[in-house]
Amino acid sequence: QKEVEQDPGPLSVPEGAIVSLNCTYSNSAFQYFMWYRQYSRKGPELLMYTYSSGNKEDGRFTAQVDKSSKYISLFIRDSQPSDSATYLCAMSAPTGNQFYFGTGTSLTVIP
Amino acid sequence: DAGVTQSPTHLIKTRGQQVTLRCSPKSGHDTVSWYQQALGQGPQFIFQYYEEEERQRGNFPDRFSGHQFPNYSSELNVNALLLGDSALYLCASSLRQGTYEQYFGPGTRLTVT
Numbered sequence: 001q002k003e004v005e006q007d008p009g010p011l012s013v014p015e016g017a018i019v020s021l022n023c024t025y026s027n028s029a030f031q032y033f034m035w036y037r038q039y040s041r042k043g044p045e046l047l048m049y050t051y052s053s054g055n056k057e058d059g060r061f062t063a064q065v066d067k068s069s070k071y072i073s074l075f076i077r078d079s080q081p082s083d084s085a086t087y088l089c090a091m092s093a094p095t096g097n098q099f100y101f102g103t104g105t106s107l108t109v110i111p
Numbered sequence: 112d113a114g115v116t117q118s119p120t121h122l123i124k125t126r127g128q129q130v131t132l133r134c135s136p137k138s139g140h141d142t143v144s145w146y147q148q149a150l151g152q153g154p155q156f157i158f159q160y161y162e163e164e165e166r167q168r169g170n171f172p173d174r175f176s177g178h179q180f181p182n183y184s185s186e187l188n189v190n191a192l193l194l195g196d197s198a199l200y201l202c203a204s205s206l207r208q209g210t211y212e213q214y215f216g217p218g219t220r221l222t223v224t
Contacts, residue, residue, distance in 0.1 A: 008151070032211040043115070043201055043215035044154065051211075088153050092211060097167040099144075099213065101153030 003027055006089055006102025015111050019076040023089035023102045026070065030091040030100070033065050035074045038086045038104065047087075048074070079109045113138055115204050115216035123222045124192050132187045132219045136204030143185040144213060145177060146201040154201055160185055161207075189221075197223045 006023045036044035048063045062075040086104040116135045142161045146154035156169035160179035179185045203213040
């Protein structure tokens with residue numbers, strides 16, 4: 001079983017839609033949860049991070065962590081064509097030395 | 112403020128050869144991590160360097176080795192290249208060991224033929 005599971009998609013939505021991206025994990029020691037955005041042929045860019053459980057909002061982006069279900073989500077409101085990219089979830093234990101990534105979900109927002 | 116830089120951008124090598132990839136961390140960062148990202152996959156942790164020592168290692172063979180210099184820059188060396196080593200190699204830097212805030216470089220795309 002992989003440490004982190006993420007539906008690879010692809011996901012295609014119309015401009016303005018609400019997008020929901022999800023990951024599940026198996027290691028209960030994970031405490032830091034991150035979402036990265038990766039454009040084609042570029043390195044991942046840190047979008048949001050959350051420590052332990054709860055919600056965090058930043059503009060059009062909301063990250064949610066449910067540790068009891070080992071489930072994390074990223075919501076994108078009012079999606080834009082510029083949001084088209086691959087979204088990677090990542091997580092780590094408190095030492096933070098090693099990040100475990102999902103496989104990434106490919107998102108296309110259609111104008 | 113310069114971000115994480117990596118060189119070269121692309122590299123083509125033959126099976127059995129050796130390769131060295133280079134990374135300069137974001138200004139002020141002292142910790143460097145290396146990841147391998149195969150096509151269509153998420154990055155896989157190779158190892159992390161802090162204070163010029165390998166602090167943690169992922170599930171990669173000894174063919175993968177690294178080094179960190181006093182100026183915090185780092186090298187990743189891969190010996191006896193295999194076709195399966197073809198991937199995007201990413202370097203990430205952070206301010207200190209154990210932080211969640213890792214900043215990635217653009218990567219080096221390695222093709223092994």
